[in-house]
Amino acid sequence: MADPVNGNARRAESVDIYAPQWRNFLFVAPYLFIFAAFLVFPLFWGIWLSFHKADTFSSGPFIGFGNYARLFRDGIFLQSIWNTFYFVFLTVPALALIGLFLALCLNRQTRSAAVLRTLFFSSSVLSVTIVTLIWRIVYIPDMGLLSMIYGFFGAKAPAFLSDPDIAMIGIAIATIWWCIGLPMMLFLSALQQIPQDIYEAAALDNANRWQTLRSITLPSIKRTFVLVVIIQIVFQFQLFGQAWLMTKGGPNNLTKPIVLYIYNTAFQRWDIGLGAAASEILFLLILVAAMAQFLLTRRKADA
């Protein structure tokens, strides 16, 4: 630690490097500019648009909550909110539990564990286009991998892309396959931070593996678990690419998430005002999740 008071006493001519200097603003200016131009400004512009009748090429009169009223009368919008929650419910617990399971299995210093860690993480580097392409090849009826496997046993493969009961599950499976890398890595880093001496103490107490897991490992990574769950909730709420590329939101809008609804209204129907209003609703939903993360993690830190 520097000591500005003593430093000033010894060398009166030296500059206080901690004093506020306007030119230091230059260091943060590029970030602030981008933050303001691409986040703050669009945020307020979006709110402004949501209160106006506007299309892609012109904006019309102020209509108050008119767009919001239209949204909540629109069965498809309500369906898309439900779809989004259903998708989050399908993916987030699975990602957290499978991620934890993989991390527990692969948290060792062997070569095969290192190879498997890389393998399980490798799907995360793919773009959504590649991921959906791969899974379409798996799901596609009559020619896909799944129908080949089912065909081998003389059975008919489930139509993951078009059956109303399982289309969302199909998208969730592809998403879990795609996103499993990050939760696994977060859990691995948490596991590696648990001090080895606790395990040694447990071993001296003759604790078996199950007791060690329940009483030492799991409590030690509780905060990471909450972090993984909330990161994934925020991320999976924004489902778009997989649904658009695999099912286009069908059948009968059962896989249409909120972001795809926004895309449909704003960019295909040119109804920017309504799309902006739907975006604000999504913003509020994600805000709630983010606030929950903030509150939960703060409470743990205090404890």
Next chain:
Amino acid sequence: MTLRKLFLATISAATVMMASPSFAATELQVQRFFGACDADFGKNTDVSKAVGECGIITSLINKFAADNPDIKVNVTTVEWPGYDQLTAQFASGDAPDIVTIHESALSDYQSKGLLLPLDDLLKTVGVTPDQFTGAAKEGATKDGKIYGLPIDNWTMLYHINMDLFKQAGLVNADGTPMLPKSPEEVLAQAEQFKQKTGKPYFVQNLANETALFTRNLYTYLFQQNSDFFADPKKVKFNTPEAKKVVEMYKAIYDKDYTTKNLDYAGAINAFLAGEGGVQLNGTWVVGDYNAQSEKPGTALNKGGYAVYPYPQLFSGAKAQYADGHTWAVSKKDRSPEQTAAIGKFLKFFADNDFEWSRTGHLPAYKAVIDSAKFKALPHRDTISAVATLGKPLPSQVQRQFAIQDIVGEEMSAAISGQKPVDKALADMESRVNELLANL
């Protein structure tokens, strides 16, 4: 010193950049759908060797570029129909110079003043609207002006596997396929087909599809004289006529007279593999399917390939839903050289419309449609009738692609049993009207 060097370097770089356009070729940004097939036709300039929409359009543009070394054509291929992208490009002021737009979508962009009226430009290169066919002229004209160079008119067709039709006993004495004349006959013939061949009568792409459903509905509403778009701002779908159509397709679905769960590419593969009798697909595959039928060992080569307009199932107008493709030009500040290059490009496509009509589309030019060369193309004797049968939606109806998605979604829900037919039609009507009321 270094500062001076930097200054000089900047000046010289700027000079080079400013000077270069005068040496370089005129650039044209062309954006199109019709797919990508660079592996097969990326370098081909012999248009007569190309087959299918993608092959022919790629070869035509290659040929144009080869014939005009002073014009550099930059082609962007977009996924069909590409309007989400185009709208975003227009909104950000970055639209391509020339772009494929359906006649049914022209008015969306024209009504916002985004497209260049082409009458004057076309006149300078000797293309006049009286050279267009009636349907092409009507489709390309908005508010009395031409807003796209029409290159074709298209519609949906019955693509028939004659081998399976023969097995099913659905062939007339003269060797032509026996086609239904009423909704009841559709079901009866489909049942007979299923009994005799063990395969579904129809090959349809029903998975996450909207366009096919919508075109089927429009066609059979036209044939019942249902004026569902009498008011272009308010549609009537909740009608007995619409119910009849949806119930017919629902019966086809319920009785397994159709393939299910196939997407567009899957349906084409299934038809070419001989997995059903009739594929409902557009004019654009006629060229490809005919080429397949000439290849020994294919399912279409076995008993032949035939193609017909949709059968007349109702007693009203003889009509079926049709649309057309055009090249539209964005409104932009351009140099005279650029405008002239666009004129040349459009003229080239007007002159080569015969090559494009080999896809299966109907030509947009009287001279081509009346030519012996066109009539001599395979199957044109059976499908040329769509020139008089084809009927678009009223041109004032906006957002026809967004409407198509709504109609298709609701029809799909009704046909697959996710929604009662009445509820689907009521939802279809109210959703489309909500969209149109908020334009």
